[in-house]
Amino acid sequence: MATQSEIDPGTLRAWLDEGKDVDVIDIRPEADYQSWHIPGSKNIDVYNSIKFGQAGALADYQPLNRNPVVAVCYVGQTSKAVVSYLRSRDIEAMSLTGGMQWWSLAWNLAEVPLMKSTAKVIQIRRTGKGCLSYLVGSGNQAVVIDPSVDPELYVELAGQNGWQITSIIDTHVHADHLSRGRLLAVQTGAKHYLPEQERTKFEHPSLKKGDVIEFGDSLLKVMHTPGHTFEAISLLLDDEALFTGDTLFTNSVGRPDLKASPQESEQRARALYNSLQQLSELPQDTLILACHTSQPIPFDRQAIVATLGEAVENVEILKSSEDDFVTWVLGRIPPTPPNHLYVVQFNEMGVWPEGDPTQLEAGGNNCAV
Structure with missing residues (x-):
């Protein structure tokens, strides 16, 4: 898949501001998601599974209308494994660079x-x-x-x-x-x-x-x-x-x-x-x-x-x-x-x-x- 595998917070911010169709999936545990998250994102609590190499936890996931997917974690590392797995299934997916830490500057x-x-x-x-x-x-x-x-x-x-x-x-x-x-x-x-x-x-x-x-x-x-x-x-x-x-x-x-x-x-x-x-x-x-x-x-x-x-x-x-x-x-x-x-x-x-x-x-x- 030739598309980029990462997206910076500024670009995602602009996409959301423009109303672009994109599926943002937050893989952190539910408690952290509820504490703060990206507006419109969906929580799929697979963070610990991914950390232990169990990417199959996302086997049933399908993006809405084949929208591009942005995976989000804490600092943009674990989400890369999610992106690798989704791209192996021919799903256009990107990891949010810097994760929620860098997203904190979005406006x-x-x-x-x-x-x-x-x-x-x-x-x-x-x-x-x-x-x-x-x-x-x-x-x-x-x-x-x-x-x-x-x-x-x-x-x-x-x-x-x-x-x-x-x-x-x-x-x-x-x-x-x-x-x-x-x-x-x-x-x-x-x-x-x-x-x-x-x-x-x-x-x-x-x-x-x-x-x-x-x-x-x-x-x-x-x-x-x-x-x-x-x-x-x-x-x-x-x-x-x-x-x-x-x-x-x-x-x-x-x-x-x-x-x-x-x-x-x-x-x-x-x-x-x-x-x-x-x-x-x-x-x-x-x-x-x-x-x-x-x-x-x-x-x-x-x-x-x-x-x-x-x-x-x-x-x-x-x-x-x-x-x-x-x-x-x-x-x-x-x-x-x-x-x-x-x-x-x-x-x-x-x-x-x-x-x-x-x-x-x-x-x-x-x-x-």
Whole structure:
């Protein structure tokens, strides 16, 4: 068979974005598949069988309509044996280079529909990791919020829309991914803002409650919303859309325990409760635009968004007492991201690590409870 035996994540990303017919089979054990996977992929749990040379575990597999097949594993090694077996059966098959580790950098886009503001909001979704970042343009200027993918993508999208990136904002010091904020600032000359705090060890302009960033015909108003971290902020765009970082998601709230002692986790949980009560006083049709999602993001161009009223309804515990909320949050803490202490350290230092960043950022997104 003359076709290639491997496919890189960028090409597969483009295929899925174009709607190309392709069968993506994930051979990892079901638990790892459920933790994170490629949207639209099918789990065929043969990883251990293949490791022991039992390729016959795939004897009954047939691709739909003879579509090309992409086999996925952890780092792109075991999937090669799957491809070899399928190609021996004259099935066009390719192994995903780098596996799920390299796929973690894959992204797709959606435009957020606004009714009042004249700004344009592009949601940049790191589907391989669950990170949501935003390019917000007004007039000929743009702001990037919580950048988590290759800086070149933001520059390219801004250019396509006739915008110059003038501001970059991280809503908090991230623990699950490396901020691309400083890299993007160097590339564009834009100011890189972080919330006012004493954690970071590099110079940057700071934002505090009540500050306003003007760009084009639009305004971003800063709200202090501690809880996920003590410094966390949210950003209100033209009194219509609220970028909440990891404070409030469309159906959950941020975890308060990363790089925190049990005592500090409880303090953060109480701060989170009060921040959420503050947010709940905004108009109920305010759009909630969070920094993360807990599920792989499909290539459907549909923005991940909810109104404030919907988000509050989805998190019923917000209607309870502070003590009940704290007990609920601390009793639902998910597994800790494996390298979060290293990620936090790099983000606090403002230093980009040597080597492949996906090794540090490995794993599904666990920022919500």
